[in-house]
Amino acid sequence: MQVITDWFKRYFSDPQIVFLTLFLIIFFGVVITMGDMLAPVLASIVIAYLLEGIVSLLEKRSIPRLLSVVIVFILFMLFVALFMLGLLPLLSRQVTDFVQQLPAMISMGQDALMQLPERYPELIPQTQVDQLIGQIRNEIASFGQQAVSWSLASVVGVITLIVYVILMPLLVFFFLKDKRLIIDWMVQHMPRHRNFAGTVWKDVDRQIANYVRGKFWEIVIVWAASLVTFTLLGLNYALLLAVMVGLSVIIPYIGAAVVTIPVLFVAWFQWGWGPDFIWLAVAYLVIQALDGNVLVPLLFSEVVDLHPVAIIVAILVFGGFWGFWGVFFAIPLATLVQAVLEAWPKTEDEELQT
Numbered sequence: 001m002q003v004i005t006d007w008f009k010r011y012f013s014d015p016q017i018v019f020l021t022l023f024l025i026i027f028f029g030v031v032i033t034m035g036d037m038l039a040p041v042l043a044s045i046v047i048a049y050l051l052e053g054i055v056s057l058l059e060k061r062s063i064p065r066l067l068s069v070v071i072v073f074i075l076f077m078l079f080v081a082l083f084m085l086g087l088l089p090l091l092s093r094q095v096t097d098f099v100q101q102l103p104a105m106i107s108m109g110q111d112a113l114m115q116l117p118e119r120y121p122e123l124i125p126q127t128q129v130d131q132l133i134g135q136i137r138n139e140i141a142s143f144g145q146q147a148v149s150w151s152l153a154s155v156v157g158v159i160t161l162i163v164y165v166i167l168m169p170l171l172v173f174f175f176l177k178d179k180r181l182i183i184d185w186m187v188q189h190m191p192r193h194r195n196f197a198g199t200v201w202k203d204v205d206r207q208i209a210n211y212v213r214g215k216f217w218e219i220v221i222v223w224a225a226s227l228v229t230f231t232l233l234g235l236n237y238a239l240l241l242a243v244m245v246g247l248s249v250i251i252p253y254i255g256a257a258v259v260t261i262p263v264l265f266v267a268w269f270q271w272g273w274g275p276d277f278i279w280l281a282v283a284y285l286v287i288q289a290l291d292g293n294v295l296v297p298l299l300f301s302e303v304v305d306l307h308p309v310a311i312i313v314a315i316l317v318f319g320g321f322w323g324f325w326g327v328f329f330a331i332p333l334a335t336l337v338q339a340v341l342e343a344w345p346k347t348e349d350e351e352l353q354t
Contacts (some may be wrong), residue, residue, distance in 0.1 A: 007271050024336075032321050040164050046328075049212040050178075051076060055176060069176045077169065087239070094240040105269045160281035207335045214299035218245045229283045236270050244282075249291065251327055252311050256288050312336055 032040075051072050057070035116123060175182070223246025230238035239262050248255030267280045314334035318326035326333075
């Protein structure tokens with residue numbers, strides 16, 4: 001008991017540390033318990049972070065902030081309208097075609113699996129293939145049930161989508177317009193002595209801003225490169241697969257591994273084990289290699305360098321607690337934890353060891 005008491009006295013004697021600890025506990029509590037309800041607010045904050053960089057550039061050119069916000073917001077709405085009216089119908093059509101062709105693809109894949117025990121009887125026994133096909137059928141059946149339940153709840157989903165479409169642009173506009181007002185209001189309700197929390201917040205705020213903007217450009221560049229490559233090679237569902245590849249970068253390492261399956265599966269269904277399939281596979285692997293080794297270091301050079309193990313653990317932990325938003329903010333939240341640990345006051349013995 002004395003050891004615990006001494007530890008608390010050593011690390012929590014400073015009121016600033018107590019304040020930061022309580023703030024983090026409340027923050028994570030709100031995120032875990034109210035994350036779904038606050039989804040439009042969180043999405044609006046992400047978009048506001050994304051657009052704030054453009055607003056700041058206009059302000060540096062002596063344009064008033066309100067006018068800068070209005071210009072950026074109008075451009076953002078035009079971009080959204082272009083996406084909704086231009087790309088979304090094409091994407092919806094390809095999704096419909098893909099769903100219609102999916103049973104034929106699965107049937108062809110099952111036939112290929114059934115042939116493996118005949119070709120490689122010593123490596124792949126028939127029982128394992130039968131078990132694998134049974135699991136695939138069970139997954140398809142459960143997916144069909146989920147699709148039916150989703151269709152029954154589609155009315156609620158459409159209403160929610162309409163609310164988000166109306167609500168989120170308003171939130172984005174006011175987050176940009178009243179940024180300083182919101183920050184000043186939050187500062188007024190904080191303790192006067194908050195140097196420690198302020199140091200952590202400045203570091204995390206910079207990291208989140210760089211991460212959101214860098215992740216946006218990474219998605220756009222990977223999506224565009226994939227779309228051009230798939231279209232030139234004549235791959236079916238090029239837009240749909242390119243969108244999947246672009247969005248897969250949200251989940252480092254895991255996303256790229258998962259999205260590889262549908263890309264190669266569609267290519268195999270279309271061409272079989274031919275030269276076209278090999279060219280597509282090589283081009284896709286080149287895109288993934290350039291993304292991981294060139295694009296990511298270039299876009300995220302200012303983001304705190306986290307070990308791949310730390311990133312994967314953060315994705316699993318925060319994704320388990322918070323779903324999609326936990327996965328998206330896994331790296332910034334891990335950066336927050338790292339910033340707190342680095343800024344945490346050290347004892348004299350710890351300072352001598354470092």
